[in-house]
Amino acid sequence: MYLQDLIFTLQSFWANKGCVVEQPVDVEVGAGTFHPATFLRVLGPEPWNAAFAQFCRRPSDGRYGENPNRAGAYYQFQVGLKPSPLHVQDLYLDSLRAIGLDPAVHDVRFVEDDWESPTLGAWGLGWEVWCDGMEVTQFTYFQQAGGIDLMPVTAELTYGVERLAMYLQNVDNMFDLQWDKNVTYGQLRQPWEVEYSTYHFEELTADIAFKNFDTFEGECKRLLARPAGPLVLPAYEFCMKASHAFNSLDARGAISVTERQRFIGRVRGMAKACAETYVASRARLGFPLLPKHLQQAAVDAFNGAADAGVNAGALAAARAVAPFEKEIAHAS
């Protein structure tokens, strides 16, 4: 199975289960979780089911295209199911069958792996899914994001595209993967790896990146505090950009161990502020992804509890509609 066929197959599999096939976000991110389709959509009472491939940059993992298993960027295939269906494990196992990993042939198991993102103020419980001892998916029930308790809970499935493809194509080096019939992964990606490793490790100008971080943070805060009303989507984009600036500086070795925690705290501060503002903005819009007849109840509950904070408001809104969960969209 070519790498692109793997992505096609997962896309159509999850589209058939009721997912929106989103497109990757056009901003540098370290993981699909940063995509607004995940980080923002998991907040509040509205249902949301989406699947997409995301190009993820991890500057510190760059190896100049020389390591067969590590690279400074790679692809995640991300699925978010909100609310998490009770049979989500079965759905997931069917998706493995769809790409040719049959549990009758392979040893598939769910091994504890709790997930936490200190920069996003997010955590969840779940597993890494092993196929013959290889981790192929991160499977997480999101409990909190941006410091906000999540109800309903989102199940996030993150497939490692290259890993799966290497297993399916039986190659030992990711750069030997066939992207399609004619082009290899290496032909597509190796020059990028060489240049970006050189850039991140040798050429990146720390002063500029530090200044960028400050600018992004400043814009994020300014847009959230805008007197005419917050612009949360652009604000969150600056949060993503600041996070990437931090990752780049980290790879460059420009951030000391003590400063590291401070920078993580600053990104988390932005993520939390965006999360709270986002839920409030969805409430103002009337939680439009809820069925029409439930929207008002959710908004009323949110407003009724919002004095105690956005977290309380979000939980109240979810509790107001939870008794009608069968009338709310869910993946099946």
Added chain:
Amino acid sequence: MPADLLFEIGCEEIPAKMLARQLVDVPAFVELRLAAARLEHKGVRALGTPRRLAVIVKQLVDRQPDLHEEVVGPPVSAAFAPDGTLTKAGQGFAAKNGVAPESLQKKQVAGKKGEYVVAVRDVTGQDARALLPNLLSELAASIAWPKSQRWGWSETTFVRPVQWLVAVHGGEVVPLTWAGHTAGRSSRGHRFLSPGPIEIASADSYVEALRGAHVVVDPDARKDLVRAELKRLEGATGLRVRADETLLGEVIHLGEYPVGVSGEFDPAFLEIPEEIIVTSMRTHQRYFAMERPSDGKLANRFATMMATIVKDPTVVQKGNQKVLASRLTDGKFFVSEDRKKKSFDFWNTKLDSVVFQAKLGDKARTIGHKVRRLEKIAAALGTFASLDAAQIELVKQAARVCKADLASLAVGEFPELQGVMGRHYARDFGLPTEVAAAIDEHWWPKGQGAALPITPAGAIIALADRMDTIVGCFAVGLEPSGSADPFGLRRAAIGIWQILLSRPDWSSLWTPLFAASRDALSEQGVTVKEPTAVEEFFRGRLRGILIDGGIPAQDADAALAQDFRDPIDARARALACAKISKEAREVFKRVSNILDDARGKKLAIPDKVDAAKFVADVERNLHAAVADAQTREKAPRASRDYPAVFDSLERLRPTVAAFFDKGGVMVMDPDPALRDNRLALLQWFIEPYLRIADFRLLAGAA
């Protein structure tokens, strides 16, 4: 009729360690709840796999016993007015106990005079059927998990989403609903091998029924099965599986139906340090290492458990081999990059920017700062431990590089190999063997019952490192409180005591160790304001060690009340407390009572006895006998043979008796000069014994 009860919570995969914990904890927890509900039974057993946690209660009664209770209330005179009507107090008592006022009885009560009002309550036992639904759902809800979660729209929390419930008492389903599921008799088999529902007729058919559905629900049976599978792989490969009980304990909880498979890796990897290979396999992949039976050398093979039966195990084998090969490639890369450094200097420089403890301030916060302190402390300690100049140089050299490997790539990837990699690299970098060993050993003991440092250099740095952490944390207010000990200070102190207890020649090293640590910290601007807090902390840890070693708490307290700094001496003194004879105690009691009395009267007891002031023979005799005793006790004291010292004390009994009894002297003589000299005599006599233990803390003593 009593019958077995089965309660099974079907769940998505429970983390192995949490499942292991629950299998131990749940039975007592269930027993407590059954006892509170007055439901008798013949024992509770926990069973489980990653996908289910179950309890079987043997012979659980179907009904609570009836309850007959008599509650004694106020005296009749207080409960009834003279006209025979109930007073307020009488009415209140009846209401409080839920009985009709006219049912109150008047009775004689054992041990009390007069008649009392008694409320007699007869409660008819309820059917277990009525009690069990609530009892079981509350039980499920209150199982304590270290981390739990919600799912979907549910507000219920559990370790992972709940998928089904089975509750059967005798042949009957216990009707209950919890976490969105209604309990029935329908369980589930293995996720892939027997995906359909499995009907459970009753608790006694549970284990068998699941076995038929490829689920080995009894953890002991699963352990046997894994052992048998490992044996099979040993037979097939001619190799031996390296024993690893911890890993075994985890592996049995990673699947419902373990099937062994072995695999191999390129023998070229055997050139990288064995610990890297074993850790890669064990920690990341949960593989068992295999060794050659002839010489115990690591073989290029591993054994692992699948969680299912697959069509062709070689597919799974190949997959696992591929994963391991990529991990070992990584490991090999880290080691070869690390070796290119040629010395520890590069990493030591990096440690200057790694924070050890931020609160210590700018001049003391990093691991680099700590390393410089360790060199000083270790050098000072070397002198006290009577090492020669060359040995002290080695200790200093080892202290300088003992933390360097923390900055290496290999330890970054495998934190548990701290020290181990340092030892390897020290050899690669051409450092002396003693230095290499000390780098590794300074982390020892790594846990309870784990090996202690072997080399003097390793032991000295181990002591210095731990004392530095303890004193530093206390200095900036980070001492442990309650059960919270985030910096592992208790473990560190216990480590210090274990090392000192294992080295009789070093038993007096605590004081210079503490002093050197204070000095090293104070040179970096950290002052210890409350040394007594540190001392009390150490005293407490030693007390724990002595008690864990079987010494009664009061003996440990009596010995430690005098001094704790020399742990070997303190232990000998505490052990001796059990051997003090009644006679020796009486002598002690008599003398110390008088001295306590005198002190109570604020009398100043002179330090020196003046033999010229003796007027009676009994005084001279006691003085001579005590002088004799002190001479004969010298040898046993030096060898810490405290029981012999107590024997010696006992021999003084007739002389002491003659001193006090008929024909003796009055200590509290009206002449202050005589009195004070006699008190001085008694103090001089008793003081050396008091140094062994504070006898007053022993039960049955004065």
